[in-house]
Amino acid sequence: MSTVTVQLFASYAEAFGAPQLEVALDPGSTVGDLVRRIRSLPASASLPPSPRVAVNRKFASADKLIGSTDEIALIPPVAGG
Amino acid sequence: MKRSAVVTRVIDPTPLIAEVKSNEIGAISVFLGTVRDTNDGQSVTALDYSAYTSMAESELSDIVDEAETRFGIHSIIVEHRVGELSLGEVSVAIVTAHQHRQPAIDCAGFVIDEIKKRVPIWKREHYADGSRVWVDPTRRSGATPT
Numbered sequence: 110m111s112t113v114t115v116q117l118f119a120s121y122a123e124a125f126g127a128p129q130l131e132v133a134l135d136p137g138s139t140v141g142d143l144v145r146r147i148r149s150l151p152a153s154a155s156l157p158p159s160p161r162v163a164v165n166r167k168f169a170s171a172d173k174l175i176g177s178t179d180e181i182a183l184i185p186p187v188a189g190g
Numbered sequence: 191m192k193r194s195a196v197v198t199r200v201i202d203p204t205p206l207i208a209e210v211k212s213n214e215i216g217a218i219s220v221f222l223g224t225v226r227d228t229n230d231g232q233s234v235t236a237l238d239y240s241a242y243t244s245m246a247e248s249e250l251s252d253i254v255d256e257a258e259t260r261f262g263i264h265s266i267i268v269e270h271r272v273g274e275l276s277l278g279e280v281s282v283a284i285v286t287a288h289q290h291r292q293p294a295i296d297c298a299g300f301v302i303d304e305i306k307k308r309v310p311i312w313k314r315e316h317y318a319d320g321s322r323v324w325v326d327p328t329r330r331s332g333a334t335p336t
Contacts, residue, residue, distance in 0.1 A: 118242055119312035120324040157328070166245035168308070182242055182310075188325040189239070189246075189270055189311030190223045190282055190302055 110135055113175060115147070116182035121160070125152045130183075134175060140164065141171035147183065160184070192258060194250035194268035196243050196311070201269050201280040210265040210287040219294035221302055223282040225275050229325075233318040239272040239281060242310040246270070253304045261297040263288050268301060270311060281313075 115130045122128050132146050140162045147153055147160075161184040162169050168184070175181065191209050203220055210218060225237050254266050265287035275281055284301045288294040305311075306327070314324050 116242070118310065119240055119314070120326065123324070163242070163245055163310070166242075166248050182245065184242070184310050185312060185324070186326045186328045187306070187308065187310055188313045188327055189241075189309045190306045 111177055113143070113177070113179070113181055115143070116180075118182070119185045121156065121183050121185045124155050125150075138175050139171060140169045140173045140175060143175060143181070144171070156183075157186075191265050191267065192254055194247065194254050194266075195270075196241050196246050196250070197269050197271050198273050199271070201271050201283045203280070203283050203285065206267045206269070206283055206285045209267055210285055212265075212287070214289065215265065215287040216289050217291035217294040218285065218287045219291070219298040221282075221284040221298040222280050223302070225277050225279050225281060227277050229315060232315065234277070234315050235318055236274060236276055236316040237281070237313050238274040238316070238322075239270075239311055239313045241270075241272045241312070243272070245310050249309045250305070253301055253309070256304070257286075257297050257301050260300065261286075261288070261293045263293055263297045266297065266301070268305075270305070270309070272311065 110133050112131050112133050163182045163184050164179050227234055263286055267285045270282045284298045286294045286297040314322050316322050
């Protein structure tokens, strides 16, 4: 088991009351595993079923493996422009 | 000239137009997104934008590269502002230049559409009653695009 830091922004940071989360993951975990772990937290009730995740500043699919040094962020629906 | 950035200062399109001007081009297209006073029937008094800046700048750079390839345009400037903006202020500027008008116009349209899909920037509307709400385009019906 290792711990990864997940950056939070905008509405997600408000939902969790913090700019980041520490999430414990088993070795070999994927983005999908991370999302399931986050979805199990009470503060995630307002999140969509499959929130977008970025790994190393790129959108990542659910099957992407997470490395211990990866930069991970949970991305709320974007609203630029 | 090809560049993109997330900025915290006022966006002035005039110097951006000057940057792409040359004797080789025959068309400059300028798109400006501005802060309007109503959205979904609510009276808006201001907006604040925030970003995952490093990723936003990476995505903007990718979009500009894709636009260059797709439209054969080598002069593209994109600036997106973050922070608190008042009504009427410019939130995003896209300036494109080409020998002919259609690629310049189409390129600007492509860039703003892609920004709205994939650049991690968020906006919070400030309403006249003092409340503030993060805009979620995926939950809106009949929302009017910027």
